[in-house]
Amino acid sequence: MPEPHIRPATPADEEPLARLERDTWSTLHAVMPRPEPPYPPVFDERxxxxxxLLAELDGRVAGYVRLAQTIPLPAHAHVLTIQGFVVAEGARGRGLGRALIRAAVTEARARGARRLTLRVLGHNTPARKLYEAEGFAVEGVLPGEFLLDGAYVDDICMGRAL
Structure with a gap:
């Protein structure tokens, strides 16, 4: 099985990322409605x-993780957040997600972060298990924060020191 290649995105990755977003949309991890044409751009002012960071398998984009500084204050500059994490359906179970999370940790450290945080839906058990295996701990729960497919779903806040 080939190893995933992890690399930073470039503007040329707009279409593969947009396609990946559309192909993987699910209420397991998405709180926004299913994307409909005209699709918004992946890259914009925010x-x-x-x-x-993109994961490629066999030369094709098969996953990504996005890091963000969610509170743009100097006093919070030491904290980065995983704000987007997707692995293509056909690439799951091949270590891509783990490689992306580890790359995000490495990149966050390289950017000077001391903490890495994320939010995950309570019913997304596979993602929660991966995050826990990679050193993230639950730091808070917002009970019933989202109504998805007729059910109230918790929003789980997780984090780890770097």
């Missing part, structure tokens, strides 16, 4: 190519 989402830059440099925020994304």
């Amino acid at each position: 989402h830059h190519p440099g925020d994304f």
Whole structure:
């Protein structure tokens, strides 16, 4: 099985990322409605190519993780957040997600972060298990924060020191 290649995104990755977003949309991890044409751009004034790390398998984009500074204050500059994490359905179970999370930790450290945080839906058991295996701990729960497919779903806040 080939190893995933992890690299920063470039502007040329717009279409593969947009396609990946559309193909993987699910209420297991998405709280926004299913994307419909005309599709919004992946890269915009808040989402830059440099925020994304891509995983390639066989030369194709098969996953990504996006890092963001969610509170733009100097006093919070030491905290980065995983704000987007997707692995293509056909690439799951091949270590891509783990490689992306580890790359995000490495990148966050390289950017000077001391903490890495994320939010995950309570019913997304596979993602929660991966995050826990990679050193993230539950730091808070917002009970019933989202109504998805007729059910109230918790929003789980997780974090780890770097």
